[in-house]
Amino acid sequence: MTTETKRAADRPAEGGAEPHPTILETSGVTLRFGGLTSLDHVDLAMRRGEILAIIGPNGAGKTSLFNSLTGAYLPQEGAITYRPRAGGEEELRGRKPFRVSRLGLARTFQNIRLFGALTALENVKIAVETRQRTDAVSIMLGLPHARRAERDSDRRAHEVMRFVGLEHRINELAASLSYGEQRRLEIARALATEPELLLLDEPAAGTNPTEKHDLEELIRRINTELGVSVLLIEHDMRLVMSVADRVAVLNFGRKIAEGTPGQVQRDPAVIEAYLGASDEEEAEAVADLVADLDAEHADDPEWRGGDRAAEGRSNDGEERP
Amino acid sequence: MTATDNTPTTGAAGPIGSKRAAEAARLRRTAWYANPRFKRLAALMGVALVGAQVTGEQGTNRDIFHAMRENMTGPGLWLWVGACLLIWVVREFLRAPVANAWSTARRAGTGPAERARTVWRRDPRLRMLALTALLVFLIVLPFLVSRHWQQVLVDQIAIYVLLAIGLNVVVGWAGMLDLGFIAFFAIGAYSAAFWTGSLPVAPPFELNNFAVIPIAVITCLVAGVLLGAPTLRLRGDYLAIVTLGFHEIVYLMAKNWVEFTGGTRGASVDRFSIDLGFFSYQWGLDPRPYYWLQLGFIVALLVLFIRLEHSRVGRAWTAIREDEVAAAATGVDTVRFKLLAFAIGASTSGVAGVVYASKLGFINSEFFIVLFSVLVLSYVIFGGMGSIPGVLLGTAILIWLPEFLRDTVPAQDRYMYLGALLVIMMIYRPQGLWPSRRRVRELHMAEEGTATRAMPAAGGRPATTGGDTPS
Ligand SMILES: Nc1ncnc2c1ncn2[C@@H]1O[C@H](COP(=O)(O)OP(=O)(O)OP(=O)(O)O)[C@@H](O)[C@H]1O
Ligand SMILES: [Mg+2]
Numbered sequence: 001m002t003t004e005t006k007r008a009a010d011r012p013a014e015g016g017a018e019p020h021p022t023i024l025e026t027s028g029v030t031l032r033f034g035g036l037t038s039l040d041h042v043d044l045a046m047r048r049g050e051i052l053a054i055i056g057p058n059g060a061g062k063t064s065l066f067n068s069l070t071g072a073y074l075p076q077e078g079a080i081t082y083r084p085r086a087g088g089e090e091e092l093r094g095r096k097p098f099r100v101s102r103l104g105l106a107r108t109f110q111n112i113r114l115f116g117a118l119t120a121l122e123n124v125k126i127a128v129e130t131r132q133r134t135d136a137v138s139i140m141l142g143l144p145h146a147r148r149a150e151r152d153s154d155r156r157a158h159e160v161m162r163f164v165g166l167e168h169r170i171n172e173l174a175a176s177l178s179y180g181e182q183r184r185l186e187i188a189r190a191l192a193t194e195p196e197l198l199l200l201d202e203p204a205a206g207t208n209p210t211e212k213h214d215l216e217e218l219i220r221r222i223n224t225e226l227g228v229s230v231l232l233i234e235h236d237m238r239l240v241m242s243v244a245d246r247v248a249v250l251n252f253g254r255k256i257a258e259g260t261p262g263q264v265q266r267d268p269a270v271i272e273a274y275l276g277a278s279d280e281e282e283a284e285a286v287a288d289l290v291a292d293l294d295a296e297h298a299d300d301p302e303w304r305g306g307d308r309a310a311e312g313r314s315n316d317g318e319e320r321p
Numbered sequence: 322m323t324a325t326d327n328t329p330t331t332g333a334a335g336p337i338g339s340k341r342a343a344e345a346a347r348l349r350r351t352a353w354y355a356n357p358r359f360k361r362l363a364a365l366m367g368v369a370l371v372g373a374q375v376t377g378e379q380g381t382n383r384d385i386f387h388a389m390r391e392n393m394t395g396p397g398l399w400l401w402v403g404a405c406l407l408i409w410v411v412r413e414f415l416r417a418p419v420a421n422a423w424s425t426a427r428r429a430g431t432g433p434a435e436r437a438r439t440v441w442r443r444d445p446r447l448r449m450l451a452l453t454a455l456l457v458f459l460i461v462l463p464f465l466v467s468r469h470w471q472q473v474l475v476d477q478i479a480i481y482v483l484l485a486i487g488l489n490v491v492v493g494w495a496g497m498l499d500l501g502f503i504a505f506f507a508i509g510a511y512s513a514a515f516w517t518g519s520l521p522v523a524p525p526f527e528l529n530n531f532a533v534i535p536i537a538v539i540t541c542l543v544a545g546v547l548l549g550a551p552t553l554r555l556r557g558d559y560l561a562i563v564t565l566g567f568h569e570i571v572y573l574m575a576k577n578w579v580e581f582t583g584g585t586r587g588a589s590v591d592r593f594s595i596d597l598g599f600f601s602y603q604w605g606l607d608p609r610p611y612y613w614l615q616l617g618f619i620v621a622l623l624v625l626f627i628r629l630e631h632s633r634v635g636r637a638w639t640a641i642r643e644d645e646v647a648a649a650a651t652g653v654d655t656v657r658f659k660l661l662a663f664a665i666g667a668s669t670s671g672v673a674g675v676v677y678a679s680k681l682g683f684i685n686s687e688f689f690i691v692l693f694s695v696l697v698l699s700y701v702i703f704g705g706m707g708s709i710p711g712v713l714l715g716t717a718i719l720i721w722l723p724e725f726l727r728d729t730v731p732a733q734d735r736y737m738y739l740g741a742l743l744v745i746m747m748i749y750r751p752q753g754l755w756p757s758r759r760r761v762r763e764l765h766m767a768e769e770g771t772a773t774r775a776m777p778a779a780g781g782r783p784a785t786t787g788g789d790t791p792s
Contacts, residue, residue: 101652117762129633130652
C-alpha cells in the first residue's frame with residue numbers, strides 16, 4: 001500500500017485529481033515580533049519530491065519561516081498545511097516541535113546545534129530512538145525487546161552515518177568534528193528521523209569548496225535515493241542554482257519571486273532586492289548572480305534555461321523510487 | 322589623576338610637559354603593595370586571621386573579647402599564618418618547578434600506570450572482578466567497624482545514598498533543579514507508617530513493610546507526575562522554587578495534620594519483618610541486617626539505573642540537558658522525558674522513605690525539613706552530577722566528614738568544615754569528585770566557549786524564543 005501511495009504521490013500534478021502533489025503549503029503566514037514583521041503573508045507551495053530553495057538577503061525571514069514551519073515560532077496569522085504520504089492533512093501552525101518532527105519534517109540549524117558532549121553516533125541514535133517506543137521499565141529490566149531496539153538503533157545510526165559519509169568519525173565527540181563534518185552530522189541527525197521533508201538552513205555556511213561540492217552531491221542523493229523533499233535556505237548562489245528545482249525569494253518577510261533558478265535570476269525584483277542590500281556579502285552574492293547569468297547566456301543560451309529545468313525535473317519525479 | 326589623563330597628548334611639549342610626564346610616570350608606577358602578588362598575600366593573611374578566629378576558642382558572654390584574645394595569641398594563629406604563607410610561596414615562586422615536576426611525574430607514569438589503565442579499559446572481566454571485590458568488601462564492612470559507625474552507615478550513609486541515586490536522575494541526568502526532593506522521602510515514610518497501621522488513622526488493610534514499597538513507589542510516582550506535569554515546562558530556577566514550595570506543603574501537612582500524621586509528636590512504625598511460613602525473620606535493633614538490606618536495594622537500583630543511563634532514555638535526557646530546542650526539533654518529547662526523570666527520582670526517594678521509617682521505627686515531621694533536600698543536592702554536586710560512582714563517593718565522604726570531626730573539633734563547628742570543603746571544591750573542582758565524562762565535556766565546552774552552537778545563548782531559554790538565533 002505504501003509503495004503505491006508513494007508512487008502516486010510522487011508523480012507531479014498532471015490531472016489535478018492525483019493525491020497530494022503538494023507536500024507543504026503555507027498561506028498568508030505572518031509572523032511579527034513587536035513592531036517588526038518578520039514574515040508577511042507568505043504563500044508557498046512545495047511539490048512532493050522537489051528541491052525548493054529559499055533565498056533572500058540577511059534578515060529576510062528565511063530562518064523565521066523554518067521556525068514557523070517546525071513549531072519553534074507561532075505565526076500570528078496564516079495556515080501551514082502538510083500532507084504526509086500516508087494521506088490526510090496536518091495543520092502545522094502552533095504544533096509542538098517534537099510533534100512536527102514526528103509527522104516527518106526534519107530540520108538543521110543555521111547555528112549548528114549538535115549535542116556536543118555526545119559522540120557523533122550518539123547524536124544520530126537519539127534521533128533514531130525518537131521513533132522507538134520501548135518504555136523505561138523494560139529498559140531497566142533489560143527485557144529482550146528493549147535490547148533489540150537498542151541494537152536496531154545502533155544499526156540504523158551506522159547506516160545513516162555511512163550515507164552521509166561520516167562512518168569514520170562515529171566515535172568522535174560531535175564538538176570535535178570539523179565545521180563541515182558538523183553540518184553533515186546535523187543532516188545525518190535529521191535524516192535519522194526518516195523525514196519526508198528535510199529543511200536545511202544554510203548547510204554550506206562556513207564550509208570549504210570541497211565540502212561544498214560533497215554537500216551538493218549529498219543533497220541530490222537525499223532527494224533522489226531517499227525520495228525526501230528538500231527545502232533549502234542557502235546564500236551560496238552557485239549551490240542554489242545547481243541543486244534547486246525551484247527557488248523562492250524572500251525580502252523583508254515578503255515573497256517577492258518564485259520560479260526556476262533561471263527565471264528567478266532574471267527577475268528584476270530579485271536583482272533589485274539584492275542590489276538594495278547594503279551588506280558586502282550581499283553585494284558579492286549579486287556579483288555571483290550576475291556573473292552566473294552572463295556566463296550561462298554567453299556559453300549556452302539554453303543551459304539551465306528556466307523552463308527546461310522544470311521539465312527535466314518533472315520527468316525525474318516519476319523515475320524516483 | 323588628571324596628570325595621567327593628560328600625559329599622552331602633552332608628553333613631549335617643553336619643560337612643563339616633561340615635568341608632567343615625570344609626574345605621570347611616578348603616578349603610573351605601582352607601589353609594591355599594589356602588586357597583585359602582594360595583594361594575594363594580604364588576602365591570604367586575611368584568610369589566616371579569619372580561619373584562626375573561626376576554628377579557635379569559643380566565645381563566652383562573660384568576657385566578650387576572651388575568644389578573640391586567645392585566638393590572636395594562641396598557636397592556632399601561627400599555624401594558620403604558616404600554612405597560608407606556605408601556600409603563597411608555593412603558588413608565587415614555586416609554581417613552575419612544581420608544575421614541571423608534576424608533568425614529568427605523569428610522563429614517567431605513562432609506562433606501567435598507563436598500561437594498567439588501558440588494560441582496565443579494555444578488559445570487562447577485570448572490571449567485574451574489581452566490582453565483585455568492592456561488593457564483598459561492602460558486605461563485610463559492618464564487621465570491620467564499631468557500632469557507632471555501623472549506625473552511621475545504616476541511618477545516614479545508606480539512606481542518603483539511596484536518595485542521592487534518585488536525585489542524580491533528576492539533577493544529574495535530566496538537568497532539572499529539584500529542591501523538594503525530601504517531600505517524596507516524607508511521602509514514602511508516611512506511606513510506610515500508614516499501611517503498616519502505625520498512624521492514628523487506620524488503613525483499609527494492614528501490609529508488611531516490604532509490601533508497602535511498591536505502594537510507596539506508585540504514590541510517589543503519582544505525586545511526582547501531579548507536581549511535574551504542570552511545572553516541568555518551567556525553566557530551571559522557577560522549577561527549583563516550585564519544588565521548594567511543594568516540599569513546604571508536604572512538610573507542613575506532616576507537621577500540622579496531627580490527626581493523620583501525629584505531627585511533631587510523631588508515630589512509631591513497625592520495623593521490617595518477613596514471614597514466609599517456613600521462614601520468618603524480624604529486623605531488630607542490630608543495625609547490620611538493615612545495612613545488608615539497604616545494600617541490596619542500592620545494588621538493585623544501580624543495576625536498573627545504569628541500564629537506563631546507557632539507553633535511549635539516558636541519551637534523550639542528555640540531549641534535553643544540552644540543547645532542549647535541538648532535542649525537540651529532533652523529535653524528543655522533552656516534557657515526557659523530564660516527567661519520567663522526575664517520577665523515577667520521586668519513587669526512589671519514596672523507597673528510601675519506607676526504608677528509613679522501617680529502620681528507625683519512628684518518624685515525625687522534623688525528619689523531613691528542607692535542609693535535607695539541600696544536603697542531598699550538595700552530595701550529588703560534590704560527588705559529580707550524573708556520575709554514579711561520584712554520587713556514591715560524594716555522599717559517603719560528606720557524611721563521613723562531620724562524623725569523623727565529631728571527636729576532633731567543637732561540636733557546633735562540624736558543619737562549618739563541611740561548608741568550607743564545599744566552597745573550596747566548587748571553586749577548584751566544580752565538576753565534582755568523580756565527574757561523569759559527559760559532564761566534564763559540557764563544562765569544558767561552556768568554559769572555552771567552544772560549544773557547537775555559534776551563539777552564546779544556550780539551552781535553558783523559555784520555549785517561546787526557541788529556534789535559531791538570527792546571526
Ligand atoms: N526571536 C526573535 N525575536 C525578535 N526578532 C526576531 C526573532 N527571530 C527573528 N527575528 C527578526 O526577524 C527578522 C528575520 O530574521 P531571520 O533570522 O528569519 O532572517 P534570515 O533570513 O534567516 O537571515 P540570515 O540570512 O541572516 O539568516 C530579522 O529582522 C530578525 O531580527
Ligand atoms: Mg537565517
